[in-house]
Amino acid sequence: METTIRQATIGNVTVYKSEPFDPVNSYFSSFIGRRNELRLITASWISGAHKMPLNPILIGVPGIGKNRLVYEIAKKTSHKLFIFQGHEDVTAEELCVSVRFGKTSNTMDYILSPLATAMIEGGICLLDEIGKCRPKALALLVSVLDERRYIDSNLLGERIHAHPGFRFIAATNTTDINLLPEFILSRMRPQINVGYPSKDEIDDILRRECDGLNSEVDDLIDLFWVMWREHTGQLGSIAPRDALYLFGLASRLSAIGETSEYAEHGNAISGIADTFPDKGLHTGISRVHLEMAFHKLFTEPKLEIPIRI
Ligand SMILES: Nc1ncnc2c1ncn2[C@@H]1O[C@H](COP(=O)(O)OP(=O)(O)O)[C@@H](O)[C@H]1O
Ligand SMILES: [Mg+2]
Incomplete structure (x- = not known):
């Protein structure tokens, strides 16, 4: 059988590889700060003839920038990045290989997980x-993280060895760290706490996002901090995602205000897309848009969702 670039051979079995994630796209504004974290991850991954790379774990609240840190390193090191999204129902075998029906009858395709693909490709996983994965599923990781650097697949009946270039990193929300079993945590070092960026760094993230579009952006950022301080009693302690969503929503509210077609017909989604610049935020954000967005995202009482029994 002719093999395609998505295919590889493990032992005697032909498998399909997972797709890498390429973070080079216009959704990402410039990367700000995080020098210490970048240094720590890079240092952890240094290896030598008799030294294995370490397996760091990033710990932080949602939206703080854990994924983004890994995207930056993948970009800087030109390594392929494979992301496995953990959740409660992941099984040990899924961490390694899954099966699907093949295109021709009576055949099955084996799909290597992002982890196993990173291992054979020498990429980053x-x-x-x-922290959302169950200990039973994570047991399979142990041999990947220690000197063995392999994973055994029952489905394939084969052992998958890691390429020397393979690097592993995990991320978890702060609240889930205590759910991780000791046999995994003890192999995940260093533990890197990803904290809130400083006020200046948040300012820079927002300025870059609004780059060249709004000369009043500094006034809007000042207004945002006044509202934030009133709301939380402190400066600086906002996750980049929340700050970006706030300005993103304000920007869309300003765009919709100018799209009369939408106001009249309520369905001109393509019209709105046309009024949006390719990159960055909409030019016309005013104080009112920012205040509306702030209220919607942070101060409006949360909806009580009724529990169905
Ligand atoms: N240092 C940073 N510079 C610029 N943007 C950032 C930075 N950190 C996070 N972001 C942006 O904030 C958002 C949330 O980051 P993300 O990495 O997804 O958070 P987490 O993985 O911790 O939930 C993304 O849009 C990301 O691009
Ligand atoms: Mg994340």
Whole structure:
């Protein structure tokens, strides 16, 4: 059988590889700060003839920038990045290989997980939300993280060895770290706490996002901090995602205000897309848009969702 670039051979079995994630796209504004974290991850991954790379774990609240850190390193090191999204129902075998019906009758295709693909390709594997995976599933990781650097697949009946270039990193929300079993945590070093960026760094993230579009952006950022301080009593302690969503929503509210077609017909989604610049935020954000967005995202009482029995 002719093999395609998505295919590889493990022992005697032909498998399909997972797709890498290429973070080079216009959704990402410039990367700000995080020098210490970048240094720590890079240092952890240094290896030598008799030294294995370490397997760091990023710990932080949602939206703080854990994924983004890994994207930056993948870009800087030109390594392929494979992301495995952890959740409660992941099984040990899924961490390694899955099967699907083949295109021709009576055949099955084996699909290597992002982890196993990173191992054979010498790429980076990010196991995101590792704290959500059950200990039973994570047991399979142990041989990947120690000197063995292999994974045994029952489905394939084969052992998958890691390429020397393979690097592993995991990320978890702060609240889930205590759910991780000791046999995994003890192999995940260093533990890197990803904290809130400083006020200046948040300012820079927002300025870059609004780059060249709004000369009043500094006034809007000042207004945002006044509202934030009133709301939380402190400066600086906002996750980049929340700050970006706030300005993103304000920007869309300003765009919709100018799209009369939408106001009249309520369905001109393509019209709205046309009024949006390719990159960055909409030019016309005013104080009112920012205040509306702030209220919607942060101060409006949360909806009580009725529990169905
Ligand atoms: N240092 C940073 N510079 C610029 N943007 C950032 C930075 N950190 C996070 N972001 C942006 O904030 C958002 C949330 O980051 P993400 O990495 O997804 O958070 P987490 O994985 O911790 O939930 C993304 O849009 C990301 O691009
Ligand atoms: Mg994340």
